[in-house]
Each structure stands twice: as structure tokens, then as C-alpha cells.
């Protein structure tokens with residue numbers, strides 16, 4: 774796949790774009806979702822940040838996270854043109870329990886998700902992985918590396934997160950565009966490989982939220 778960001782700083786889609794796909798960027802509180810979408814987006818990302826309050830400190834665990842003063846209260850949105858013909862729309866979805874209802878809308882039409890994880894609080898990723906499984910959305914996991922966070926061998930992280938052997942596991946720095954792009958490409962390649970795989974006896978896996986049996990990203994004419 775041509776992994777170069779195709780429209781650096783561009784506002785409008787390239788005329789060559791033929792396929793658009795919606796992907797989610799999910800993870801627990803303060804794992805770096807807003808940072809990730811912001812690093813990657815070629816348009817000014819849509820953010821819904823609000824200042825955190827004392828009341829929020831009781832439910833959102835800030836241990837080990839310095840200098841964070843805002844939190845996402847609805848979603849992040851950004852756009853990445855991954856190749857001449859493929860554009861990705863990224864939706865950052867908060868992972869806290871209180872946002873579960875928002876997921877009904879967020880998951881609609883999504884092809885898959887990138888789960889951001891933090892090795893200091895791996896167990897907090899279970900809620901979002903459970904939600905994705907409930908919604909039938911395939912996902913890859915990207916460990917977002919924070920300063921001072923323990924670096925475990927891949928096998929240990931897989932085991933701790935109880936990942937299937939085929940689930941991609943990558944590391945990234947959400948502040949870095951190239952690193953974040955690599956993580957996204959790992960997800961896209963995984964989704965493409967799943968769709969290219971021979972269909973089982975039950976037929977091709979339907980795209981969640983899409984028309985039944987429609988196993989390819991929906992095609993969209995250039996805007």
C-alpha cells in the first residue's frame with residue numbers, strides 16, 4: 774500500500790479518491806485518542822474538549838498523566854488520505870462507561886477500530902474491547918508509549934489483553950504523525966486481509982452497520 778500521506782495540508786479530497794472508510798480510534802480515559810486523531814488529520818480536527826473539573830477527578834483516573842486539563846466530552850473527528858484512492862475518516866470515541874450510548878451512533882458504518890492502550894493501565898482497555906466485540910467491529914491494538922511506562926514484550930501484552938493471535942499489536946507515539954500513520958496502516962491492512970480471506974460456510978462477513986453481505990468499504994465518488 775502506498776503509505777504516504779497523500780494530501781499534506783489539503784482541505785479538499787483528491788479527485789483520484791475512490792474509497793472512503795470510517796474507522797474508530799478508541800481507548801480508555803487519557804490514553805491519547807485526541808492526540809492521535811490530531812496528529813494524523815489533514816484537516817483541522819473537530820474536537821469536543823472541555824475543562825476537567827474536581828467532580829470528574831472522582832471518576833476519571835489521572836494517575837501518571839501530567840498536564841492534562843481537558844477531556845473529550847463527545848468525539849474527535851479527522852481525515853487522512855492514505856493513498857491516491859483511499860481516504861479514512863477517523864472518529865475518536867471516548868471509552869468511559871458514561872459514553873456507551875454514544876457508541877450506537879459512532880459504530881454505525883465503521884469498518885474497524887484502533888484501540889489505543891497504555892502499559893500502565895492495560896486492564897482499562899477491556900471495557901472498550903468488550904464494546905467493540907459487542908458491536909462486531911474488528912480491531913487492532915496500538916500501545917501508545919508514555920514516558921516512564923513499562924515496556925513489556927509483545928507476548929506479555931498479548932496475554933495480558935487476551936488478544937487473538939491474528940489481532941495486530943503495534944506500538945506508537947500518538948504525538949508523532951509517522952508513528953500514528955504506521956499504526957493506522959496496520960489496522961487497514963488487517964481489515965483488508967480479513968475482507969480478502971475466503972468466505973467461510975456462512976458466507977462473507979458483513980460489514981458492521983453496512984448493508985448485509987457488503988464486504989468491501991463503500992465506494993464514494995470524489996467530492
Ligand SMILES: Nc1nc2c(ncn2[C@@H]2O[C@H](COP(=O)(O)OP(=O)(O)OP(=O)(O)O)[C@@H](O)[C@H]2O)c(=O)[nH]1
Pocket residue numbers: 800801802803804805806807808809838839840841843844845846867868917918919920945946947948
Ligand atoms: N508521553 C506521551 N504523552 C502523550 C502521548 N499521547 C498523548 N499524550 C499526552 O497524554 C495526555 C492525554 O492525551 P489525550 O489525547 O487528551 O487523551 P484522550 O484519550 O483523548 O483523553 P480523553 O478524551 O480525556 O479520554 C495529553 O496530555 C497528551 O499530551 C504519547 O504518546 N506520549
Ligand SMILES: [Mg+2]
Pocket residue numbers: 806807808844845
Ligand atoms: Mg480526548
